[in-house]
Amino acid sequence: MCSVVFGFSGKLLDVDLSKGEVKTIGLREDWSRLYVGGSGYATRLLYDLISKETEPLSPDNVLVIMTGPFVDTFPISPKTAFVTKSPLTGYLGKSMVGGSFGAMLKRAGFDGIVLRGASRKPVYLAVIDGQAEIRDASHLWGKDVLETSKIIKEELNNQKAKVAAIGPAGENLVRIAAVITDERRAAGRTGVGAVMGSKKLKAIAAYGSRKVNVYDRERLVHLMREHLAAPLKSPRGIGLRSYGTSGGLISYAMDGNVPIKNWTKGVFDKVDNITGQTLQKVYKSRGVACGTEVVCSIQCHKELQVSGVSEEWEKCPEFETLALIGTNLMIGNGESLVKINRLCDRLGLDTISTGGVIAWAMEAYEKGLIRAEDLGFELKWGDGEAVLRLVEMIAYRRGLGDVLAEGVKRASQRIGPEAEKFAIHVKGLELPAHHPRRYHSIGLAYATSNIGASHLQGMTMLVERGILLPEYGISEIPKDIESKVRVTIIHQNLCAFLDSAGLCKFGVFGIVDFNKIAEEYKAITGIEASKEDILMAGERIWYLERLLNLKLGLRVEEDTLPKRFVEEPLEEGPIKGVTCPINQLLELFYRYRELDPRNGYPSEERIRKLGLDISVS
């Protein structure tokens, strides 16, 4: 335990919702050094608190919300971790969210919150200036995310408070439910919203004005100025500043890097209608930082004014949404996508998983495995109105929506073996949009990510597209199996570090190098770190996550990709005829990671060298 660790407030809230008790616990300095903070620290906490027998949607599960040392000390693109046992995968569940909720939690005096048990009635947690109080939320249950945030701010008489809330999807234990913070940012992945719902916790509001100590403020201010200027000189920063992630769709589509028709087609002739460039040309648009307390020169959060949707500024769908709900469902109408995106956010649904499960349903419908009588309407590719109806059915678990609310893995198992063949997921988590046939290293990253298919646990498509890491010896685009495996391992480790430090990957890869990140880390925490130390810390966290999953029952055969990418080449488009050689990639990955191919466990030697405070056994 410690009272002052640079970069942290030094305290966490420990909330037992079954007993209605709130305690304060100290931050462990040894863990903040070993596992950095954020998702690494939260995973270490979780390791001691859950087991293979813990049912994810029971009071026994624990949800940890945790900030890293960069959050609110370095106001460029902060990320806060939501970590739990995932109701989708049964393994580590993790979702990182931008915005200012984490910063406000720290200003309220706490680095994180450990949520245990489950309340008998709906509640919300108000964390204001060093005090935390569990409040009744019966009047909020059933309300959408925006209404919830608005009412809570009014009740607290504090418009500057930041709220993390679930919508009806989380309340109804929809396994693809998100937590929405700052009214617009989603901790979308792995069903963290359902875990919050299972605890009858509608929301958390945070506000405070405390400052966290940093090791060398003068140096940090200098480094911040340099970091803020970097995106304006970098092609990646300029691109994201121009259009946000939505601007990626057009070049990815021309390169074969998008899902089309549940990953069965290589060309979508309406893609021009839904690119970020088109949406921001057709509608009035603006770019803002992801949170009011965020100082970011990229401002990748884009908003649109779409008169047919609402009078307010609406979030421009991100690339992942445009791809998973647009091209993957073959919806070529921008207004439809803005409406679907808005509905998902309000109801608290992850748009990636929602797109994945609806694509599966559309294919099942096409194959006659789901009928119009089961749905009450037809479900044809490209039908935005049908998708809007289905999104509501999922969030409220109505009709077939109750099956889809289970996520694509469980939904397909309910329909039968024929339907399981085209359920696109890894370990139960629906695939993001980057294409394993196009970039084989992203296929490996999906197969071996500790949370299931995630593009943010190893953003190797960036390297295959030329955003290199010369400071780690990656000076050219990987072409062969060996270099793709090496790149994947390095990227996984770096992403694990960034999720723990609380830094947004958009503000790092292709923007600043890791020598600079190491300097910033030292200026905040006082911990002497080189780029090698950063990589090693990330590696330690990756193995910690792996060991947690093994403790929870992970089997080696689950480190894989859906057969569609391995056995079914596309018949058209930029990646016609290509499949992902996942078995060759995995064989080398296991060797380089020193994982036993029989049971997936890492070698004791590797764990000892990395200094983890848990053993392989």
Place this chain on the structure above:
Amino acid sequence: MPTIKVRVYPDLENVVTVEVNTLVVKEVLEVLKDLLRLQGQYAIVKNGRILSNDEYISDDDDITLIQVVEGG
């Protein structure tokens, strides 16, 4: 000198005719970025496909410049 027709995505209606002294994609890109005062990374698309830097375009080709945005 060879002439090419260029559109800058998403303004597909506006076609600019440009004389270039090279037909190598990488060099054409540099010329066009300079001429059209474009910042960031761009790619040339022809017939629905991004051309690689070492490919060639042809005299009188109709191409589209798109800004490459590396999102998440």
